[in-house]
Each structure stands twice: as C-alpha cells, then as structure tokens.
Amino acid sequence: MRKAAHTPHSLRPRGKHSRGTSQSYRGRPSLTAILVGFGVVAITVLAWAVHDLTASPQASAPVSSASAVASAHAPAVASAHASAVTSTHASATPTLAPHADPLGTAASAYLTTRAGTVMVTVDDLVTAEAWSIGSGRPQAAASVVKLDILETLLAEHRASGTALTAPEMSLARSMIEDSDNDAATSLWDDVGGPQRIADFNASVGLTDTSPSQCVTCAGFPWPGWGLTTTTTVDQVSLLHQIVEPSDLLADADRAYALQLMESVNPDQRWGVSGGVPADVTVALKNGWLPMDSSGSDWQINSVGWISGDGRNYLIAVLTTGNPTEQYGIDTIDQLSAMVWDQMQ
Numbered sequence: 001m002r003k004a005a006h007t008p009h010s011l012r013p014r015g016k017h018s019r020g021t022s023q024s025y026r027g028r029p030s031l032t033a034i035l036v037g038f039g040v041v042a043i044t045v046l047a048w049a050v051h052d053l054t055a056s057p058q059a060s061a062p063v064s065s066a067s068a069v070a071s072a073h074a075p076a077v078a079s080a081h082a083s084a085v086t087s088t089h090a091s092a093t094p095t096l097a098p099h100a101d102p103l104g105t106a107a108s109a110y111l112t113t114r115a116g117t118v119m120v121t122v123d124d125l126v127t128a129e130a131w132s133i134g135s136g137r138p139q140a141a142a143s144v145v146k147l148d149i150l151e152t153l154l155a156e157h158r159a160s161g162t163a164l165t166a167p168e169m170s171l172a173r174s175m176i177e178d179s180d181n182d183a184a185t186s187l188w189d190d191v192g193g194p195q196r197i198a199d200f201n202a203s204v205g206l207t208d209t210s211p212s213q214c215v216t217c218a219g220f221p222w223p224g225w226g227l228t229t230t231t232t233v234d235q236v237s238l239l240h241q242i243v244e245p246s247d248l249l250a251d252a253d254r255a256y257a258l259q260l261m262e263s264v265n266p267d268q269r270w271g272v273s274g275g276v277p278a279d280v281t282v283a284l285k286n287g288w289l290p291m292d293s294s295g296s297d298w299q300i301n302s303v304g305w306i307s308g309d310g311r312n313y314l315i316a317v318l319t320t321g322n323p324t325e326q327y328g329i330d331t332i333d334q335l336s337a338m339v340w341d342q343m344q
Helices: 031-054 105-111 142-160 166-177 181-191 193-204 232-243 251-262 325-342
Strands: 117-124 130-133 281-290 298-308 311-322
Touching: 105 130, 105 325, 117 232, 117 325, 130 232, 142 166, 142 181, 142 193, 142 232, 142 251, 142 281, 142 298, 166 181, 166 251, 181 193, 193 232, 232 251, 232 298, 232 311, 251 281, 251 298, 281 325, 298 325, 311 325
Parallel strands: none
Antiparallel strands: 117 130, 117 311, 281 298, 298 311
C-alpha cells in the first residue's frame, strides 16, 4: 500500500450567465399574443403535473459527506487535508442489497490453518452491516492503542476550546506515522493517563477496553500502555469517531487523524491494507508486540478504514499467539485480502 491520495471534490464549472437584453414594447399586446401566452403557461403547468405524478417517491438521495474544515484544533493540517471524510453509514437505506458475509466459510476455513487466536470485525459503512469472527477475552492492543491516545487528545482539546500545541502535533505525527513509543508515552501522560483515556472510551461507548495501569510494568521491557486490552468491536467504534461525524471530535480533527493514518511509514503499510489496490484510500494503525522474551509469542494487530472502488468499510483484526512477527502479519494480510474481495 502506498500513501493514499484523496481526489479533490470536483467543482462544477461556473458558466457565463448571459444577460438578456431587456426589450420594451409600446402599446398593448395583440389578442393572438395573449392567447399564445396562455397556451404556453397551460402546457407548462400540465407538464409539471405529469412529472409530479410519474416521479418516483424513492429517488436516490445524494450521499452525505462531512467536509473537513479548518479549525483551531489542527490549523496546520486541516487545509492540507481538506478532502471530505466520507460518511454513508447514517444514510444507508434498506433497499441496498446486503453483502455476503466477508468473514464466512472461506475466512473460517483459513483460520483453522493458522496458529494463535484471531478476532476480526468488519463494518460496512454503505449497508450498515457488521460481521465478527473469533471469540475469547480481550487482547493486548499493542501500538493500536496509539489511536485511542490520539482521539483522547483531540477530544480534550475540543472540549476545552484550545488548539493542539506545536509540540503535541509533532508528537502525534511521530506516534501515528512512525509508531514512535517515546512520543506515545509523552502523549499518554499529556492526556492524563489511563483514567482520562478510560473516560473518553466510556463516552464513545466502549465496553471491553481497559487502559493499562502502568507505563513501566514489572517484568515487561516495553511501554506498558501496549498492554491495554481491547476487542475488535471496540476498535471499530473508535474508527467510527474519525471516519463519521462525531459529537466528540471536530471535522478538522477527524481529517487530521485520518491524514496521519494514511501517511504511515512504508514499512508499516501492511495488515488491513492486504489485497487492497494502491489507488484506494487506506487509513490504518498497526501494532506489534512480543509477549515473551523468547520472541515466540507475538501480538499482531491492524485496524483501519478502506474506501474506494465501490467499497467503504472499517476493519479491525487482533491476533495473539503468533510464533513470529511475520506470521501474524501474513495472517492479517491474507484475511484482509479475502475481506476486500467479498466486499465488492
């Protein structure tokens, strides 16, 4: 996957409106002119009446979109990422044909050949359908929690009416695009740690996400926020906050978050982008974390938004018990390719 470039909204060309020449007539119009005039009016009224009687009451409504507009929260990037953050979820109609389950027989059969535990949720923003596969207790979020940190930061600034500072924007970019752990730790502390993140999650409606209570955890060499536990259903709920209009995040904040997710480093463009053509928009955040010192138990996660080529969906995949890092990546890549094929 390469960095997805938004296609700007097409603008209707502004044609030159010709200004008619006003003509004045002396004297009264002839009887013939009056009768012709009445005839034209009558035909016009009749034509409109027939149109109203024959027009379909279920004419297609235009798909709504929330354009990203500049705000004080992210002034440096809002204008650079001013393309619309598309939302068709709320405007989906029951007349749309439902999809076949993208996590059906083929995906289930594939997972029987893979080691570890896999959880997947897919949410179609066009038909408002959602599917999940896999069960078990919540899994470690690893670096996927960085999206939660970013959303909490943006929501706090919107609530206080303050702008992101230049240092915060620099840290946010490093945290999402580079998956920098030091930047994540700084922002974890900046937003108020696990309690404030838990408060934000509650406002979103997450029910199975528990922020880690330690950053430096005994017997664990990596930043403890990676031990935050979550589910794919909760991760899709977090994605909804930035892909669709949200009461917690301004449009420009959502566009800012998506811009960062679309700009991750090339070596991190795996996971839910698997099988997706290069010209399709992919905004993602991945996570990878060795759960033991021998490197034989890896947590590999990927969450994101896929939009283009007739598709518009959210997908979250959590995998644990992978014998190697690459093994987990391969599992998610293959599953994502299967989902992409089924979502057409």
